Amino acid sequence: MAQKKYFRWGKGASSCRHQTVVEVLTIPDGADVGDFQKGVYKEYERSLPREIRASALKVFASCDAKTPLEIGESLDLYGVNEDNPLLVEEPEVWYKLMEAGNNTPFAGTSVDSVSLTEDNTVKDMRNAVFAACQAILPGRVPSQLVLFKDQTAYNSSEPLAVESRLKSLGQTKETTVIVTVPVTTVRTRSREEPKDEVDEAPAKRRKASASSSKWQWKDEEEEPVYSVEGGKLFFMSQDRPTLELLESYHGNYNCAKRGEGNVVIPLIDHIPGLGKSTFSQEFIRTCRQRMDRFADASIMQSSFMDTNLTIEVGPLFIVIEIGKAFEVDLVDIEKKDRSIEFCHDILMPLFSIEKLFFLVAGWAPFLSFVPEGSSGDRLEFRRLSLDLMQPSVIEEVIENTHWDDNKTETIQAHCKLDDGQAAKSAHYLYQIVFGHPRSLLHAFRTCHSYDELVAYEPPDQPEALADGEHNGERLKQFATPLKAFVDSFRRNVPIDLSATCKAGDGKTITYAAIAYIFGIDWEGTLHRATLYIPAYIRRVLYLSYFSFREMVVQFGGN
Secondary structure, eight states, X not given: OEEEEEEEEEEXXXXXXXXXOOEEEXXXXXXXXXXXXXXXXXXXGGGSOTTOOGGGOEEESSTTOSSOOOTTOBOTTSSOSTTSOEEEEEOOEEEEEEETTSSOBGGGOOOEEEOOOXXXXXXXXXXHHHHHTGGGOTTOOGGGOEEESSHHHHHTTOBOOTTSXXXXXXXXXXXXXXXXXXXXXXXXXXTTSOGGGTOOOXXXXXXXXXXXXXXXXXXXXOOOOOBTTTTBOOOOSOHHHHHHHHHHHHHHHHHHHHTOSOEEEEEEEOOTTSSXXXXXXXXXXXHHHSGGGSOSSOSSTTXXXXXXXXXXXXXXXXXXXXXXXXXXXXXXXHHHHHHHHHIIIIIGGGGGSTTEEEEEEEOHHHHHHSOSEEOSSSEEEEEOOOOOOOHHHHHHHHHHOBSSTTOOOBHHHHTTOOHHHHHHHHHHHHHHHTTOHHHHHHXXXXXXXXXXXXXXXXXXXXXXXHOHHHHHHHHHHTHHHHHHHHHHHHTTOXXXXXXXXXXXXXXXXXXXXXXXXXXXXXXXXSSSEEEEOOHHHHHXXXXXXXXHHHHXXXXXXX
């Protein structure tokens, strides 16, 4: 005989236990907690981090239980119905990166977590954090990171021993482990110094000397005005892609100069309002502060980049919009060959220009046709992810973005929000527009009070949901991947978007392309993508595929 056990899935002690969907697992009669652990692990092994084993999953009698059930304990009285399910908790440890020697978050990062168990060591966590943040830690090694139990231990300079066990460290966002990173200093050019006085390369000094008496670096730019009126939100949470792109170009320029090694083609989704223009502006500001990190001279000596005007204004940034250029009537292998040819013939020569930076903004079809990793032709591809704004970031936007260009008041002051209302407004807006910058800007332009903010509804819908005639057919046609999207989202586990299925016309389509059709964004890599599904899209998917009870459990009052 077999029995059904109902359970919810939670990640870490700080997860919202009552907000995940109730799931069900069939196990033999008489199965205990250990058997249930193994059954759940076998069911979800592919979506769990490799560090997590069945024994690391904690099983609680209910979502309100404080202590987990013991291995070997009977489950006969627990998880017998959907109204009082078990809770399965995937372990995680929270941390915060800080600059060594001061109280400043490293590179503007915020609190994050890694999947580790209480039996892991501090060294394991150090290596896991380094692996997760490697893109923003160039020139460093794991042993340079120092971990502290909490903020108090950091303030009193009491680091953790690398061989000690994690145990109960970092179980919540309020008790994060502090990880310090050594800060590398970057020599920058004084705004009044002639270029030939600071460049060390003799050839470049001679080249610049003819114009040094006429041209000087501009005065430091004023800090940009972040205002609703000016259409510019307080810039947050993009330090990771900025540093990632800087390091890629540093390596690419050196590869181009040597004529050997692979170069990285930076890709980004062509999603309107995601913040590409703002990112490019902030990226250039960062470049002007870090110019000496790059090689001394361009190997394309006669290019337009060497003109006095370009030297004076600093680096240039180009977003190359691919659009639907590769959506043609070709088989997939021909489309892939054409995209590689485009990158090799058009993009690779641009890397030899020292102060020119670009991003390739591609639609889902193009992103699906380029391979991940090396193509075997000196090309590698990296998807640069612009972070959608999380609730904590939206709250900082409310607190720091002004209502008008004259900086008379912030959004918080304009809408007369206390700190609690600002936090609640941020959480609500995150659920409604899922941190999409342009949608947030529309909300702030529309709403003038707390009541209006927490009642805001976005005016636009994705193309796939707005087209009533084809909506039902699309939902039916892509039922399998869309169900997988919802399952991945509700359990907060990555999904492989390189997977494919057959479209209605018989052609193969990737999960990445389907996500684009339905207005679903994602972060991470193509093979391990974290999905972001706005609430109104989830409602449509749940109405189409799930029971009324499941929909009520998932959405509650939203």
